[in-house]
Amino acid sequence: MTPETPAPLTPVAEDWERALCVVAHPDDLEFGAAAAVARWTGQGKRVVYAMVTSGEAGIDALSPAECRPLREAEQVASARIVGVEEVEFLGLPDGVLEYGVPLRRAITEVVRRHRPEIVLTNNLRDTWGGANLNQADHIAVGRATLDAVRDAGNRWVFAEQLAGDLEPWGGVREVWAAGSPLAGQAADTTGTFDAGVASLEAHAAYIDGLGWEDWDAREFLESASRGAGQRLGTTFATAFEVFPMGWGA
Numbered sequence: 001m002t003p004e005t006p007a008p009l010t011p012v013a014e015d016w017e018r019a020l021c022v023v024a025h026p027d028d029l030e031f032g033a034a035a036a037v038a039r040w041t042g043q044g045k046r047v048v049y050a051m052v053t054s055g056e057a058g059i060d061a062l063s064p065a066e067c068r069p070l071r072e073a074e075q076v077a078s079a080r081i082v083g084v085e086e087v088e089f090l091g092l093p094d095g096v097l098e099y100g101v102p103l104r105r106a107i108t109e110v111v112r113r114h115r116p117e118i119v120l121t122n123n124l125r126d127t128w129g130g131a132n133l134n135q136a137d138h139i140a141v142g143r144a145t146l147d148a149v150r151d152a153g154n155r156w157v158f159a160e161q162l163a164g165d166l167e168p169w170g171g172v173r174e175v176w177a178a179g180s181p182l183a184g185q186a187a188d189t190t191g192t193f194d195a196g197v198a199s200l201e202a203h204a205a206y207i208d209g210l211g212w213e214d215w216d217a218r219e220f221l222e223s224a225s226r227g228a229g230q231r232l233g234t235t236f237a238t239a240f241e242v243f244p245m246g247w248g249a
């Protein structure tokens, strides 16, 4: 293989019914994964979003109190475009998330309630590939999600959550991290690419707040999705780093 030929990607599993997406901020899923979510909801699968923060520190010109409801509303609208009806906001503080037991506890509770087979999160590596550094909240949430998926299956970890109707849930087969430079698998998003673009454009206040002149959601998603598609053998794709979670996997 020559250096100009990136390694091929293989298709992610699609023999599942329920997925839970756990990310740090509103908009994290829309920078690539949402088109894949649209594909899966189109197949009749159930996908739920859990936002660890409300992205309330994401717009320089707006105080967190002003920003929070705006970003939550944009996320709910964005999710609906790709067939996701349920969006939860866990209410942890944007920008200062710490990897640790409190974050694992919050994510474990969501995993136990929704009992997904697949959990999606964001890139948890130090960079996006190349020199662009990842953001601290993404790394903390990605790492805590990997741990929380295991915590969820252990009735003696965060046992206080199991006092009522909640049961342990050890049924997560894999965790998929979108945007990882170590991605090895992908979903074909050719048929749902436009829904993915519309779901990113739904974050209009956020994108305006970034002040990126002439930035275009479609162009941005096209370049990322075309590269992954070439490696999968499709026009467009979303790539994932896949972490097997079951024993003996």
Ligand SMILES: [Zn+2]
Pocket (backbone or CB within 6 Å): 024, 025, 027, 028, 135, 138
């Ligand atoms: Zn983010």
